Amino acid sequence: RGSFRPVTYATNDMLDGARRQFLQESGCDESDVVVLMEMTLENLLAEGQLNHADFLARVDILGALGRTVLISKFGEYYRLAAYLTRYTSKMVGLVMGVPSLMEIFDEKYYLNLEGGILEALGRMFKGALKLYVYPMIDxxxxxxxxxxxxxxxPNLKSLFQFILDNNFIAEIADYHCEYLAIFPPDALAKLQTGDSGWEKMVPPEVTQIIKERGFFGYRRSSAAA
Known part of the structure; x- marks a missing residue:
């Protein structure tokens, strides 16, 4: 799951590291693994309004990279997990960064559930599901x-330790440290203000399609003008 606005080197590094680890732990063959780049429709609500063109630009970029895109209506991770495990009896891996994991353990997202965070995590991990978490730089x-x-x-520390002890969370161990300093919002701000530094943060294929199609409010740098 991600916003992919835009796809960066860190995005691919996270996914590649998780994929290698998933293959080792699941025992699946490479040909049996289906990788989905999931976006929730809730991300359409950018700046308080629906921005269909922006959302579809992300789909086009992921498609150009050869990725399979899943567009869902599931804001909460436990609902996404339930959907995915409904269609397979094999292991499912959700890939995310540390900030997303922190959100999962924030009780404010489960006020609508009678069982709160306990119910949410129970639903999420009742099947063969594991979280693969990419580190971040503080x-x-x-x-x-x-x-x-x-x-x-403090009241969730024992619950968090229980999740760790039962191997429901795996740290992505194989990653490039230099990519941890790449943040999509920074790349987005640079490409919208004509700072060519964003081109060092994204794969060449992404750079090309953004420039050719003017995605995300792209502005040419003054040096290139």
Whole structure:
């Protein structure tokens, strides 16, 4: 799951690392693995309004990269998990960054559930599902933060440890440290303001299609003008 606005080197690094780990742990053959780039329709609500063109631009870019796109209506991860496990009895892996894992352990997202976060996590992990979590850089300290190092509310620490102890969460261990400093919002801001630095943050195929089709409010840099 992601916003893919735009796809960066970090996006591909996260997915590639998770894929290698998933193949080792699941025992599946490469040909049996289906990789889906999922976006929820809730991401259409950018800046308080529906932006269909922006959303479809992300689909076009992922398609150009040879990725299979799944557009869902599931805002919560446990609902996405239930949908995916409905169609397979084999292992399912959800790939995400540390910030998304922190959101999963934020109780405010489950106020509509009678059982709260316990119900949500019970639904999520009742099948053969595992989270593969990409580390992040703490911008305040410059240190790498992994899945096991996130801070959760005191009343959730035992629950979080239970999830870890039962191997429902795996840290993506094979990654490129230099890509951790790439943040899609930074790349987006640069491409919209004519700063060519964004081109170093995304794969060449992504650069080409954004320039050719003017996606995401792309502006040519003054140096290239």
């Amino acid at each position: 911008e305040a300290t410059g240190k790498i933060v992994t899945a096991r190092q996130i801070n959760v509310a």
